[in-house]
Amino acid sequence: xxxxxxxxxxxxxxxxxxxxxxxxxxxxxxxxxxxxxxxxxxxxxxxxxxxxxxxxxxxxxxxxxxxxxxxxxxxxxxxxxxxxxxxxxxxxxxxxxxxxxxxxxxxxxxxxxxxxxxxxxxxxxxxxxxxxxxxxxxxxxxxxxxxxxxxxxxxxxxxxxxxxxxxxxxxxxxxxxxxxxxxxxxxxxxxxxxxxxxxxxxxxxxxxxxxxxxxxxxxxxxxxxxxxxxxxxxxxxxxxxxxxxxxxxxxxxxxxxxxxxxxxxxxxxxxxxxxxxxxxxxxxxxxxxxxxxxxxxxxxxxxxxxxxxxxxxxxxxxxxxxxxxxxxxxxxxxxxxxxxxxxxxxxxxxxxxxxxxxxxxxxxxxxxxxxxxxxxxxxxxxxxxxxxxxxxxx
Amino acid sequence: xxxxxxxxxxxxxxxxxxxxxxxxxxxxxxxxxxxxxxxxxxxxxxxxxxxxxxxxxxxxxxxxxxxxxxxxxxxxxxxxxxxxxxxxxxxxxxxxxxxxxxxxxxxxxxxxxxxxxxxxxxxxxxxxxxxxxxxxxxxxxxxxxxxxxxxxxxxxxxxxxxxxxxxxxxxxxxxxxxxxxxxxxxxxxxxxxxxxxxxxxxxxxxxxxxxxxxxxxxxxxxxxxxxxxxxxxxxxxxxxxxxxxxxxxxxxxxxxxxxxxxxxxxxxxxxxxxxxxxxxxxxxxxxxxxxxxxxxxxxxxxxxxxxxxxxxxxxxxxxxxxxxxxxxxxxxxxxxxxxxxxxxxxxxxxxxxxxxxxxxxxxxxxxxxxxxxxxxxx
Numbered sequence: 001x002x003x004x005x006x007x008x009x010x011x012x013x014x015x016x017x018x019x020x021x022x023x024x025x026x027x028x029x030x031x032x033x034x035x036x037x038x039x040x041x042x043x044x045x046x047x048x049x050x051x052x053x054x055x056x057x058x059x060x061x062x063x064x065x066x067x068x069x070x071x072x073x074x075x076x077x078x079x080x081x082x083x084x085x086x087x088x089x090x091x092x093x094x095x096x097x098x099x100x101x102x103x104x105x106x107x108x109x110x111x112x113x114x115x116x117x118x119x120x121x122x123x124x125x126x127x128x129x130x131x132x133x134x135x136x137x138x139x140x141x142x143x144x145x146x147x148x149x150x151x152x153x154x155x156x157x158x159x160x161x162x163x164x165x166x167x168x169x170x171x172x173x174x175x176x177x178x179x180x181x182x183x184x185x186x187x188x189x190x191x192x193x194x195x196x197x198x199x200x201x202x203x204x205x206x207x208x209x210x211x212x213x214x215x216x217x218x219x220x221x222x223x224x225x226x227x228x229x230x231x232x233x234x235x236x237x238x239x240x241x242x243x244x245x246x247x248x249x250x251x252x253x254x255x256x257x258x259x260x261x262x263x264x265x266x267x268x269x270x271x272x273x274x275x276x277x278x279x280x281x282x283x284x285x286x287x288x289x290x291x292x293x294x295x296x297x298x299x300x301x302x303x304x305x306x307x308x309x310x311x312x313x314x315x316x317x318x319x320x321x322x323x324x325x326x327x328x329x330x331x332x333x334x335x336x337x338x339x340x341x342x343x344x345x346x347x348x349x350x351x352x353x354x355x356x357x358x359x360x361x362x363x364x365x366x367x368x369x370x371x372x373x374x375x376x377x378x379x380x381x382x383x384x385x386x387x388x389x390x391x392x393x394x
Numbered sequence: 395x396x397x398x399x400x401x402x403x404x405x406x407x408x409x410x411x412x413x414x415x416x417x418x419x420x421x422x423x424x425x426x427x428x429x430x431x432x433x434x435x436x437x438x439x440x441x442x443x444x445x446x447x448x449x450x451x452x453x454x455x456x457x458x459x460x461x462x463x464x465x466x467x468x469x470x471x472x473x474x475x476x477x478x479x480x481x482x483x484x485x486x487x488x489x490x491x492x493x494x495x496x497x498x499x500x501x502x503x504x505x506x507x508x509x510x511x512x513x514x515x516x517x518x519x520x521x522x523x524x525x526x527x528x529x530x531x532x533x534x535x536x537x538x539x540x541x542x543x544x545x546x547x548x549x550x551x552x553x554x555x556x557x558x559x560x561x562x563x564x565x566x567x568x569x570x571x572x573x574x575x576x577x578x579x580x581x582x583x584x585x586x587x588x589x590x591x592x593x594x595x596x597x598x599x600x601x602x603x604x605x606x607x608x609x610x611x612x613x614x615x616x617x618x619x620x621x622x623x624x625x626x627x628x629x630x631x632x633x634x635x636x637x638x639x640x641x642x643x644x645x646x647x648x649x650x651x652x653x654x655x656x657x658x659x660x661x662x663x664x665x666x667x668x669x670x671x672x673x674x675x676x677x678x679x680x681x682x683x684x685x686x687x688x689x690x691x692x693x694x695x696x697x698x699x700x701x702x703x704x705x706x707x708x709x710x711x712x713x714x715x716x717x718x719x720x721x722x723x724x725x726x727x728x729x730x731x732x733x734x735x736x737x738x739x740x741x742x743x744x745x746x747x748x749x750x751x752x753x754x755x756x757x758x759x760x761x762x763x764x765x766x767x768x769x770x771x772x
Contacts (some may be wrong), residue, residue, distance in 0.1 A: 002523075013603070038412045087734035101510070101511065102506040102510075104504075104508065104510070104511050104514075104516070105508070105510030108510060108511065108514035108515075109510075109514075111503050113518055114501070114515075115511075121491055123491075123495060123496070124488075124491045124502070126491055127492075127496075127499075128493030128495075128501075131500060131501075134450050135522055135526070138526060139525060139526060139529065142526065142529035142532075142533055143529060144538075145529075145532075145533050146529060146532050146533070148576075149536050149540075152576070152605040152606060153605060155602075155604075155605070155606040156605040156609055156745035158488060159606055159609055159610075159644070160609075171437070187583055187739060188535075188539075190605075193451075214542070214544075216535075216539035216543075217539040217540055217542070217543040217605055218403075218539060218542040218543045218610065219544055219580075221543055221608065221609060221612045222546075223548055223618045223757060224609045224610075224613045225613055225615075227613065227642075228612075228614075228616040228638075228642055229616055231641055231642060232438075232617065232620060232638055233761060250620065254616060254619070256545070256546060256549045265684045284465035331689060335460075343749060385465075
């Protein structure tokens with residue numbers, strides 16, 4: 001008695017089987033056995049060359065292969081199949097009257113998947129055929145699922161990249177006497193981070209970084225909504241706290257319970273030498289200036305929890321020669337093996353990276369070396385070059 | 395052997411210590427480092443039920459629980475149902491061999507154990523398992539992500555309570571049905587209170603299917619929702635949605651939208667359309683009465699597009715049908731045929747949807763998202 005399967009088994013009724021044997025009676029016997037196992041798509045071949053031609057034409061899911069045959073033997077058929085990427089994983093069940101262990105070893109070395117000896121045990125043959133075909137169908141179904149979703153996600157990923165400012169917008173920061181560097185890396189195909197760059201009516205750059213709860217497709221859907229809302233909002237008379245409160249009010253009705261976003265948005269006032277910002281539960285902005293390192297204040301209620309929230313206007317000095325780092329929480333939640341990296345650990349890596357000539361790639365490399373990053377990572381570096389503008393990005 | 399294979403965890407079950415050691419030695423010689431042993435069936439089962447293993451090499455004849463019984467028990471448990479089990483049998487024991495497969499063995503190893511065969515069979519089973527596990531892991535992760543995304547999509551649609559309240563206020567019956575070609579889709583619809591007992595209704599159909607269509611549907615949904623203040627002015631609402639959509643959609647990304655106001659007092663549906671399928675006036679049980687005009691520039695093509703305000707009569711006893719492109723496509727553009735389906739469907743939009751989906755499949759269509767919204771005036 002076969003026990004009832006604990007998980008449903010794949011349906012193999014439509015599977016194709018190629019029977020290869022130079023003996024007509026053996027062929028008939030095998031076909032009869034397969035038909036008894038309710039398989040109906042069966043073809044036969046009587047030597048190795050015929051078998052290879054039939055495999056190209058008939059596209060079997062399993063080959064029952066004799067070893068000793070005229071023209072081309074079973075070992076060579078196996079070897080040729082394994083040398084061809086299209087057939088590398090085609091199950092080949094060798095059936096032979098050779099019983100010595102070295103014959104079996106030779107068949108496996110040639111690439112056989114499985115081996116049965118003649119005279120055939122009908123129940124064993126049926127069981128082996130069934131197992132190989134079930135595996136084949138399972139793998140094929142899983143591969144089809146992966147191919148279909150992967151192609152959907154490739155398209156979606158390129159759409160998500162297009163939400164972000166392009167190289168031209170980043171380079172145009174030089175007009176405001178600033179340099180901007182950005183790193184954006186979702187933890188899977190799609191992510192929940194979004195950053196952007198706009199300008200107020202006085203031409204001052206407004207920079208934001210948002211990070212939605214969760215990751216993957218669902219979080220990405222939210223970044224698209226946030227992006228659409230931000231497109232429609234007025235940046236003319238930009239005031240950080242007021243703007244963030246307005247954004248929260250618009251986002252609230254759209255987000256289901258349990259989904260929220262953290263965000264930091266601020267305007268660079270180069271004339272006054274400050275970055276004025278408001279924050280909704282964001283990471284603390286990190287300032288690297290001549291006087292050393294300093295964290296700003298990222299506290300505030302996340303977006304999307306309650307519609308009426310007041311945010312604080314805050315500011316950080318942005319003197320020539322200083323750099324401001326905005327980052328998603330993945331940067332401080334790097335799993336180091338001794339707990340998470342934390343703000344201080346991150347600041348240490350940033351300080352070391354910014355002593356060098358290519359700070360942003362260096363910081364990314366240092367974070368990756370520090371441990372496992374299992375969330376979407378975004379890093380933004382805003383630099384006010386010492387004594388005016390300079391070429392290139394930080 | 396590849397590293398992932400030799401990193402697998404194996405359990406060797408045999409009541410003979412000599413056999414256990416022999417098998418262990420052969421496996422260790424091939425690079426396997428993580429091998430555990432059990433000397434009887436009970437111990438083996440206990441370990442397999444509580445610890446993760448990648449493959450078992452199982453002897454049949456053992457005191458107490460024999461190999462057949464162990465195998466059967468493993469197959470009954472979800473946790474071990476697909477665990478590769480290699481059963482050791484004598485090559486000549488035809489009956490044992492059949493029994494082993496009947497008990498759920500994945501493969502047999504001939505006794506006395508031959509090194510090459512043992513390693514070949516272990517490698518083939520483990521490679522297979524690793525391949526399947528990798529693919530299953532991918533599918534499980536994606537299914538979870540897409541299920542969450544789907545629940546967010548459902549959250550975008552008007553809640554049943556809100557539909558009922560708006561329908562009651564306008565004195566109409568609302569019914570709807572939709573299906574996706576994939577886990578996610580690009581069809582969305584919604585209702586607005588247009589004031590004065592009037593009901594606003596919109597239906598959006600984003601080109602493409604799957605995740606990318608849903609991403610665009612989500613952002614366009616946000617735009618439409620934010621323009622509720624224009625609920626009484628369909629042409630203006632469409633122009634406003636379009637001007638913002640043009641800034642968001644990339645070249646080649648299009649969407650169609652129809653928005654209109656059902657005014658029971660006037661007995662009319664006033665609407666504007668952006669390349670949408672024609673709104674249809676129907677009578678319950680007797681098919682199609684009138685076909686509206688859905689033409690207009692699709693959303694996102696040109697920021698300055700203007701839309702025309704059009705009207706369809708909607709007397710008592712009639713109904714309005716809004717639908718995504720796939721419905722008429724399934725009828726191969728034949729409105730008469732659609733009328734026949736409508737008569738057959740009676741008052742049931744899911745019946746119409748099923749008929750259309752079936753016809754589309756028969757016509758060899760790839761399958762697109764399909765949404766049907768209908769509004770009846772009693």
